[in-house]
Amino acid sequence: MSDVDVDLDLSKDQIEIKAWAREFAEKEIRPVAAEYDETEKVPWDLINKAAKAGFFGYPYPEEYGGLGLTSILTKCVILEELAWGCAGVADIIGATHLAGTPMMKMGSPEQLKKWISIISNSDKANLAAYCLTEPEAGSDVANMRTSMRRDGDEYVINGRKCFITNGGIAEVYFVFATHDRSLRHKGISAFIIPAGTPGLSAGKKEKKLGTRCAHTGDVIFEDVRVPIENRFSEEGKGFLGAMRALEEARVTMAATALGVAQAAFDYALAYSKERKTFGQPIAKHQAIAFMLADMATQIAAARALTWQAARVADSGAPLNQIASMAKIMASDVAVKVTTDAVQIFGGYGYIRDYPVEKLMRDAKIKQIYEGTNQIQRTVIAKELIGRD
Numbered sequence: 001m002s003d004v005d006v007d008l009d010l011s012k013d014q015i016e017i018k019a020w021a022r023e024f025a026e027k028e029i030r031p032v033a034a035e036y037d038e039t040e041k042v043p044w045d046l047i048n049k050a051a052k053a054g055f056f057g058y059p060y061p062e063e064y065g066g067l068g069l070t071s072i073l074t075k076c077v078i079l080e081e082l083a084w085g086c087a088g089v090a091d092i093i094g095a096t097h098l099a100g101t102p103m104m105k106m107g108s109p110e111q112l113k114k115w116i117s118i119i120s121n122s123d124k125a126n127l128a129a130y131c132l133t134e135p136e137a138g139s140d141v142a143n144m145r146t147s148m149r150r151d152g153d154e155y156v157i158n159g160r161k162c163f164i165t166n167g168g169i170a171e172v173y174f175v176f177a178t179h180d181r182s183l184r185h186k187g188i189s190a191f192i193i194p195a196g197t198p199g200l201s202a203g204k205k206e207k208k209l210g211t212r213c214a215h216t217g218d219v220i221f222e223d224v225r226v227p228i229e230n231r232f233s234e235e236g237k238g239f240l241g242a243m244r245a246l247e248e249a250r251v252t253m254a255a256t257a258l259g260v261a262q263a264a265f266d267y268a269l270a271y272s273k274e275r276k277t278f279g280q281p282i283a284k285h286q287a288i289a290f291m292l293a294d295m296a297t298q299i300a301a302a303r304a305l306t307w308q309a310a311r312v313a314d315s316g317a318p319l320n321q322i323a324s325m326a327k328i329m330a331s332d333v334a335v336k337v338t339t340d341a342v343q344i345f346g347g348y349g350y351i352r353d354y355p356v357e358k359l360m361r362d363a364k365i366k367q368i369y370e371g372t373n374q375i376q377r378t379v380i381a382k383e384l385i386g387r388d
């Protein structure tokens with residue numbers, strides 16, 4: 001995408017914000033991305049620098065310690081650039097926003113002052129984790145087992161969440177639990193549980209195909225006592241309240257998929273101009289040139305849909321259908337473009353000394369988490385055909 005196209009779509013402020021995020025990605029994230037992919041360790045120094053720079057606090061109002069950049073389009077622009085640097089780093093930050101978004105939707109001013117100011121802290125990174133998925137409740141999330149029981153002025157939470165980004169290393173856990181499984185989504189409430197609460201512990205850390213610097217793991221709740229003021233919804237309304245937050249998250253997740261695709265395209269374009277076969281750069285072979293043209297076209301189309309979805313989100317209009325469309329399209333494009341980038345690099349593309357195989361591994365998760373692409377298609381189909 002050329003700057004001219006971006007200029008047409010973004011405000012002057014957003015163009016400056018994009019440059020701010022690109023500079024951080026280029027100078028701070030890219031140089032260490034391969035190392036942390038290899039070691040599968042959380043890049044704490046980098047994450048703390050990101051907090052200092054404002055990448056954790058920017059989407060929250062200033063009264064809660066943020067920078068007040070509340071537009072979803074702005075968030076898309078920032079997250080795309082961070083994911084261009086490294087998708088795992090973008091996930092560590094994005095998962096914290098994933099917990100912060102429903103907090104903003106459902107929290108009282110007192111709750112927000114207390115909890116958002118923790119995750120928007122800029123002295124050091126305070127990660128948050130969004131704890132929804134369970135072993136038997138992924139796509140079928142209303143099938144959750146994690147239970148809540150009222151006991152005086154407290155709730156007692158028991159259960160196990162799995163595949164939780166930042167699970168086990170977060171300061172703040174945004175947790176969904178049910179008081180009656182038979183009520184499905186109508187039994188679900190949302191709570192904040194701070195790290196260190198007795199009974200809250202980290203389970204196994206997953207070994208992953210991609211986004212390997214992001215910590216993904218189980219979170220276990222054994223008779224965890226939570227004061228009533230930590231409930232972020234009316235009892236039984238936690239899931240519905242979180243829906244809009246999840247829809248917004250699909251749009252920003254689409255933006256991170258674009259960042260991965262754009263990075264792969266940039267590497268492939270540069271390499272195709274350098275690498276010579278049969279006496280000329282491979283970019284001069286029509287098969288490669290057309291592949292590059294298709295990759296650029298797919299990225300531009302996915303970005304246009306994602307930014308349109310972001311504008312719908314910013315307007316407050318219904319978002320369900322277009323958010324799912326953007327998530328499907330951007331993630332499918334990321335998988336296709338990164339796979340083609342590996343192809344353009346030839347044998348070198350398959351070797352870990354070169355950057356594109358990491359991008360191909362990082363892209364795959366975009367089709368799976370925050371609602372698989374099959375589930376997104378069921379959402380779109382229901383909107384088109386009707387729910388009856």
Ligand SMILES: Cc1cc2nc3c(=O)[nH]c(=O)nc-3n(C[C@H](O)[C@H](O)[C@H](O)COP(=O)(O)OP(=O)(O)OC[C@H]3O[C@@H](n4cnc5c(N)ncnc54)[C@H](O)[C@@H]3O)c2cc1C
Pocket residue numbers: 095129130131132133135137138139140162163164165166208211216365368369370371372373374375378
């Ligand atoms: C790296 C990573 C990070 C994650 N981070 C988080 C996080 O921070 N917080 C969190 O709560 N969760 C997180 N998740 C969980 C993720 O959102 C779930 O894995 C995802 O929603 C799919 O659920 P599942 O794995 O149980 O798959 P399943 O629901 O078992 O699905 C298996 C397959 O069946 C298909 N399928 C299921 N139902 C239908 C249907 N009705 N129609 C058509 N196809 C269907 C799915 O599309 C999929 O292909 C993460 C997962 C990973 C791998």
